[in-house]
Amino acid sequence: MNDKYYKMLCNSYIGNIYRVTNQEKARFHLKTAIILAKEIGDTCECFAATNAISKSYLQENKYDEALEYALKSIQGSRDEESNYLCYYNIARAYSGLGKTDSAWLYINKTSDTDDKQLLLNRYLALMDYYNAVDDNYNFKKYNKLFTELAESLESNENIRQLVNAEDQINLNYISKKNKEIRDVEYRWKYLIIFVLFLSVVFFSILRFRNRLKIQKMQEAFSSQSLKVNNKINGILEELENNYKVLNNTEIHLKETSNQYAALRSLLVVHINVMKRLTIASYNEPKKKFEKIFNDTVSSYKKDVNLYVSIKKYIDTHYGNLIEDLFSANPSLNDDEKRIIELVSIGFSYIDIAVLFDKNPNAMSTRFTRISRKIGSTEPLTKHIDKLKKQKHTKKVNQH
Numbered sequence: 219m220n221d222k223y224y225k226m227l228c229n230s231y232i233g234n235i236y237r238v239t240n241q242e243k244a245r246f247h248l249k250t251a252i253i254l255a256k257e258i259g260d261t262c263e264c265f266a267a268t269n270a271i272s273k274s275y276l277q278e279n280k281y282d283e284a285l286e287y288a289l290k291s292i293q294g295s296r297d298e299e300s301n302y303l304c305y306y307n308i309a310r311a312y313s314g315l316g317k318t319d320s321a322w323l324y325i326n327k328t329s330d331t332d333d334k335q336l337l338l339n340r341y342l343a344l345m346d347y348y349n350a351v352d353d354n355y356n357f358k359k360y361n362k363l364f365t366e367l368a369e370s371l372e373s374n375e376n377i378r379q380l381v382n383a384e385d386q387i388n389l390n391y392i393s394k395k396n397k398e399i400r401d402v403e404y405r406w407k408y409l410i411i412f413v414l415f416l417s418v419v420f421f422s423i424l425r426f427r428n429r430l431k432i433q434k435m436q437e438a439f440s441s442q443s444l445k446v447n448n449k450i451n452g453i454l455e456e457l458e459n460n461y462k463v464l465n466n467t468e469i470h471l472k473e474t475s476n477q478y479a480a481l482r483s484l485l486v487v488h489i490n491v492m493k494r495l496t497i498a499s500y501n502e503p504k505k506k507f508e509k510i511f512n513d514t515v516s517s518y519k520k521d522v523n524l525y526v527s528i529k530k531y532i533d534t535h536y537g538n539l540i541e542d543l544f545s546a547n548p549s550l551n552d553d554e555k556r557i558i559e560l561v562s563i564g565f566s567y568i569d570i571a572v573l574f575d576k577n578p579n580a581m582s583t584r585f586t587r588i589s590r591k592i593g594s595t596e597p598l599t600k601h602i603d604k605l606k607k608q609k610h611t612k613k614v615n616q617h
Contacts (some may be wrong), residue, residue: 226254241274272307281314302328308340313346320345368580528559536609547592561602
């Protein structure tokens, strides 16, 4: 009995951890928790896991599946507030499916509440409903209420709940990812070394051949007439142009080497973090592991060298993109600069929410504010990607 109860809790906690990054794995663990909860008769945990699966499907806009589990969770609820959570999920699913009458029916089954977490879910359901009926005025109204309430809540409340468990399944997953990262690093390392070696050999041969040509032309110079001398001068001018091309190619190789060095430093930081967490999760008790996890994520966020490496990689690869963006927007604060740097190497708002210990919804809202601050009407990720493409195209044209 106790063994099943512990396994149920572990699967529930791990499922909620994965809800931040991997919905498929999150649902696998949550469904396992439901099976165990039914076996031991824990209706509360069965309701919580079923409700979490419904929210997971909503995050991926899979409204049919979200509705199915939201309706199931009603059967496992015990009080009015629990029913409210189910009703909000059902209303959001119906809104996503375009069944706005059904969505409004379930919203009307709820009422205003002093519970800020329930109120946050109510605003979210109303936003989805008014978005589905194209009522822009009310959508903006509840979006503003949602944003203000989300920012007033303690931002790390939900994230802290997600980081509460670890078991052998998670350990095996982390070990596998570490091996994949090491394999990728080794392959890139040897590929770059091989390419550089071939480049050095090629340019050495090319330089040697050019020197032979120059030497032969210089020997013929003394025995040729003025006409031949003019031809030689023309050839020498052509050789000078070839030499400039060679120098430009060498500069390009140096840039490629700098890009590799910057990318390698990012991989090394990531590998060290994952290695530290893997060792801790295998050797340390659960509470100590949780502290090590939080401390590691915190240090990862505050690691100045990490952001220096990110900036170096992006600016080297995309022509001072970050430097130009920061210079053009001096009002950006340090956290906003960090967010822009992380977005530039592919971090999503959920990834950055975990790293900054913030609520994902609040981080999404912050993305929108940063976009407006830098004068963009597009989503922040899309705007950064567009700048990267422009810089890359400009750099290719210059070469």
